[in-house]
């Protein structure tokens with residue numbers, strides 16, 4: 001009984017989370033006119049370079065954060 | 077429950093008058109070589125399962141590795157800026173897109189430097205390994221010889237020499253570029269070449285200082301555990317800087 | 333290795349050093365903020381001994397206020413200050429892992445503060461480009477009076493600070509991982525320790541990125557590189573001489589990669605403390621303890637991936653903006669999970685409303701109010717309007733500044749008996765709480781409204797400008813502006829009972845009983861040995877269970893250090 005309630009609740013939490021995230025996705029790709037202008041004036045190669053840099057910086061940071069937390073799990 | 081104590085007067089007594097000369101009449105004076113309760117690191121303070129001579133070593137290692145996380149992020153930040161700048165340009169008066177980036181020719185001496193740094197890493201590893209050779213460590217811990225420390229000091233000196241050589245090599249590379257009128261301010265790519273090599277050289281300089289500190293510590297420190305820690309941490313740092321250099325060198329050589 | 337035997341490297345000494353540093357910074361920062369309010373409300377008011385506050389001087393006030401408060405108060409006090417004072421005892425250890433490194437990073441932090449304050453006295457005065465130091469204004473002395481030597485001094489101070497924070501964080505991490513006492517497993521760690529841990533891990537990862545960005549900015553300023561400067565950029569009518577096609581956007585990426593985790597570094601310890609204090613005084617277990625550990629780590633992790641939400645109108649590619657909006661919305665989930673756990677912990681309990689409890693409740697309230705505006709700002713469309721308005725100022729002052737300060741006061745009242753052997757006076761404490769809460773909301777809630785009306789951030793003067801529609805709109809906010817300024821002064825004065833309380837309590841001879849709050853965490857066990865002692869003897873303490881074991885009927889509790897016998901809660 002209690003377990004069912006739990007899974008039900010969890011399902012709702014997931015739904016609401018997705019909804020919240022969806023609200024953000026609704027604005028997909030819309031920026032202010034300045035950003036649009038600026039992006040249109042940026043050659044694709046530069047855009048790709050920014051993308052790469054974001055992945056590199058964010059990816060390394062996130063990977064090291066995970067590594068740090070996994071690292072400590074080896075300790076009692 | 078009281079720990080096994082090393083009486084405090086032992087480390088206060090003066091060593092010079094008491095050396096044994098190998099006659100075996102006196103117990104070894106270099107008592108504080110390791111073991112229980114050493115150096116304010118009371119094993120009773122520690123939870124079960126953590127009461128061993130390697131605890132302090134593993135603490136220092138962990139601290140060092142977290143520090144290396146920071147170093148890595150420092151260079152990653154610069155490298156991601158490198159990618160962006162390499163691609164960036166501007167529109168000139170005729171609406172042409174110009175990219176000012178002119179790849180900096182990498183002086184070939186950097187290949188040599190890289191080889192030297194690799195060698196130095198090998199000798200550093202020899203030093204580190206020799207610090208943990210069990211039989212010798214036992215001897216040294218009891219006070220019968222200082223073979224491990226001596227051997228490690230020799231290898232560390234080699235590393236120090238090679239490390240110094242690397243730094244000199246880097247200096248020569250910068251000089252060669254200067255002779256071709258390539259300076260920091262010349263071009264976006266040279267900004268990065270100098271920024272990266274100099275930032276790495278500063279980190280390596282810290283490594284050289286650590287090597288010197290370790291060499292002094294090998295002579296001065298009374299505790300075998302401390303000597304091991306000094307060598308171990310220095311060498312791991314050195315390896316990390318070597319690895320980092322290879323990554324940066326590949327980037328500069330092939331990534332421009 | 334006699335480090336552990338020296339008073340100078342003892343973690344209590346270091347902790348008090350950090351607290352002193354942030355206290356000094358807080359005093360200066362507060363005065364600066366009051367000057368800002370005075371100037372905004374009465375632009376013609378002239379500062380005695382100084383004269384009128386010029387626009388560039390107003391910007392200097394903004395910059396120094398932000399830098400002092402964010403770096404030297406909200407980063408230093410919760411993480412390094414209380415981290416040192418309490419952390420070792422709370423994990424059942426007698427010391428920090430690297431006492432000398434610890435002392436050194438405290439010294440460096442103090443030096444950084446001195447260097448920063450020196451900016452007031454260099455030619456041209458302090459820098460004017462805000463705590464975020466956006467180029468091109470931060471990259472050239474042409475941009476304004478403080479952007480010459482003042483900016484160089486700022487760069488040096490922040491570089492020192494980054495170094496110090498990294499070293500301090502390494503010490504904190506190693507201590508938590510390696511020095512936990514007997515029985516202190518990961519699940520039994522108090523949530524405060526998890527907060528310190530996550531904040532330290534973030535510090536290690538992001539401060540060095542800031543350091544790299546500072547180094548590149550230094551090159552742009554003095555070595556004619558152009559990492560952050562576009563070609564042909566004019567500043568004050570002068571063409572910048574440099575090589576390269578850089579972009580300020582690059583600085584924004586690097587800076588906010590640091591900047592967003594930085595704001596979490598400021599708040600995570602307070603979040604952990606709030607959980608523990610609420611449970612302590614509600615005599616309940618923390619609701620969903622393991623989930624709270626997970627959300628702490630998750631907030632830290634996601635915090636690394638959301639930096640772009642500060643750049644929605646900075647020329648960011650709109651698709652990148654959407655991605656960052658998504659990750660920012662995602663971080664609201666663990667944050668709300670935390671709020672729910674706080675509410676569930678105290679739900680229908682009969683909490684003892686002591687001063688630390690009140691401040692913890694205040695923290696929850698402020699975190700909710702300030703947090704609600706976060707997801708609003710994280711919508712690129714809404715942020716296009718709200719960015720650089722006082723709406724943002726309201727958001728971060730409620731959620732970071734005020735919640736952070738409430739966390740600090742909570743810590744002070746809660747741990748005062750542990751640190752000084754005396755309880756702070758409750759009536760004065762409650763007066764202090766009431767005044768601070770009213771002052772905080774009175775100051776920062778109306779800023780939402782002025783922000784919605786379009787009041788821009790970092791503008792020296794709102795009136796007397798053009799009489800266009802924008803000017804007229806701002807005119808209508810003037811009554812609110814006055815109210816905000818009065819509230820700000822009220823908020824500052826509300827700290828007087830606290831000072832009085834400190835003085836009176838420290839002079840009194842009334843000693844607190846051991847464990848006066850019926851707390852369950854390890855730091856309260858150490859009262860039978862002198863925690864401040866530098867002697868190296870075993871703690872003899874064992875952790876038997878997780879924190880906050882209060883019985884269902886609310887009459888007894890089991891501290892972490894008791895092997896079996898329950899203690900009875902004192903009657904109310």
Ligand code: HEM
Pocket residue numbers: 464595596598599641642660661663664667703705706707708709710711715718719720724727728731732
């Ligand atoms: C629910 C999670 C949160 C979200 C979605 C969120 C979102 C945002 C966004 C989008 C901005 C940029 C507004 C702009 O400049 O136009 C912002 C600014 C800010 N936020 Fe939050 N925030 C959250 C929680 C927090 C927390 C917990 C703190 C600090 C403890 C914080 C501190 C700040 C600060 C200091 C700024 C302003 C930085 C500046 O421009 O000087 N935020 N936030």
Ligand SMILES: [Cu+2]
Pocket residue numbers: 591592595638639641642
């Ligand atoms: Cu943010």
